[in-house]
Amino acid sequence: MPTIPFRIDIPLVPESALGNALHFIDLLRSANLLARLRLGNQAPRMDWRLLDADGRPLPTAPAPWSHYTTAMPSTEGPPGSAQAVFIPSFLAADIPAIRQVVARHPALVRQVGIAVDAGQKLLTMGDGAWLAAASGRLQGRTASLPWFYMAGFARDFPGIALVPGRDWTDDGPWLSGALPHNLVDLAIALVRHAFGEELARAFATVMAPDHQRAQAALQANAQQHIPATRDSTLARAIAWMEAHLEEPYSLERLAQAASVSTRTLLRHFQAELAQSPLDYLHALRCARAKVMLEVTLESVSSIAVACGYADPAAFRRIFVRHVGTPPAEYRKRHALRAPRRRWRVEVAGG
Structure with a gap:
């Protein structure tokens, strides 16, 4: 049975550096993908929630933002803390x-304190450490900050030690990064905490720049030492479905x-994709x-036939189940072509 996802809350205020949050979610997605590649359908997984300053989940936004405001779909039961x-x-x-900024968001400061008291892992990037420290729960801990913030932070929080020359720090419940490139370090440390040492080492290897490895891969491919992806039951079945969709x-x-x-086919689909071949075909269609x-500008009926219905x-019914909205409503929201009536060109003098 799949394990319960490891959940990360990401509260955002109007002053938050949104790029930090989106990059961090991309790293979580990469960790999930790596775990799935190595362990299959039984792999552990991380979920996330974007919250407002009062702890309420942000509403789902249209694509491409929906990939960030909505975590990977979960089937392991009701969401936990x-x-x-x-x-x-x-x-x-x-x-x-x-x-x-910290003074404007006392509710978020309180939430951070509650999270630390509950034993949750706390990760901060750059000056986000100010808000975490304001919770009063991190006295005696060590943190990393950009050098240009250190003097001011030390005056505000003398009970927290700062280590010059260290870009990121893992001190008990608190993981702190000084600069944006330390998001990778924080993500690796979180993978270690959530998934264990083996997956953390693999994730660190994937995330680390390695020009020698890249060159070696290209050379091995050119000399045909790295074969193409091998044939498989799933690959054959999916290729056939794609070619005979209608x-x-x-x-x-x-x-x-x-x-x-x-x-055997049903067993492969269930073990690797956790769904039946027919469900997969519906998704393709x-x-x-x-x-x-x-x-x-084809009618919905014509599109249905072209997609095998x-x-x-x-x-x-199937479209609503898989997409969440009726075909006509989906077209209204996402169509890239204007209705035919807008194409009409008035004849001069007509």
């Missing part, structure tokens, strides 16, 4: 401005194309339908 909190840096011009679904024909029995709704009503 977070196990870590990440505070990005602030867009503040100077130290007095940082102090004003044809009626037949589990027997699909299994024949994959050179396995129907039972809905992906085609989304493109056609966006870039063509003889019954437009069945197509609408």
Whole structure:
């Protein structure tokens, strides 16, 4: 059975450096992908929530922001409390401005204190350490800050030690990074805490620049020492579905194309993708339908047929299940083509 996701809360205030938060989420996605590649459907996973200053989840935004405001879909039961909190840096011009940001958000300061008391991991980037320190729960800890903030921080929080020359610090519940490039260091440390040492080492290897390894990979590929991805049951089945998307679904024909029995095919899909071949086919068809709704003026009925559905009503039900909105509504929101009536050109003098 899949494990419960490790959840990270990312509170944002109007002054937050949004780029820090988005980059950190990209790193979490990369860690999840690596874990899935190594361990398959049983891999551990990290989820995240973007919150406002009062701890309320931010509403889901349209693509591409939806990839950040919504974590990877979870099937492990109801969401639980977070196990870590990440505070990005602030867009503040100077130290007095940082102090004003902290003073404007006492509710968030209290939430950080509650998180530390609950044993959650606390991660801060740059001057986000001010807000964490204001919680009063980090006395006697060590932190990393950019050198130009150190004097002011030391005056405000004399009970917290700063280590010159160290870009990031892992001190008990508190992981602090001085500069944006330390987001990778924080992510690796969090992977170690959430996933264990083995996956953390693999993640660190993937994230570290290595020009010699890149050159060696190119040379090995040129000399054909690295073969192409090997054939597999799933690859054969998926390739056949993609080539026969509009044809009626037949589990027997699909299994024949994959050179396995129907039972074996179902087992592979469930073990690797946690879904049936038919569910996967519906997702492929809905992906085609989304493109056609966006870039063509074909009717919904015609698109249904082009995507393998003889019954437009069945197509609408499946589209809503996979996309979350009816086809007509999706077109209204995402169409890249104007309606035909807007194409009409008035004849001069007509």
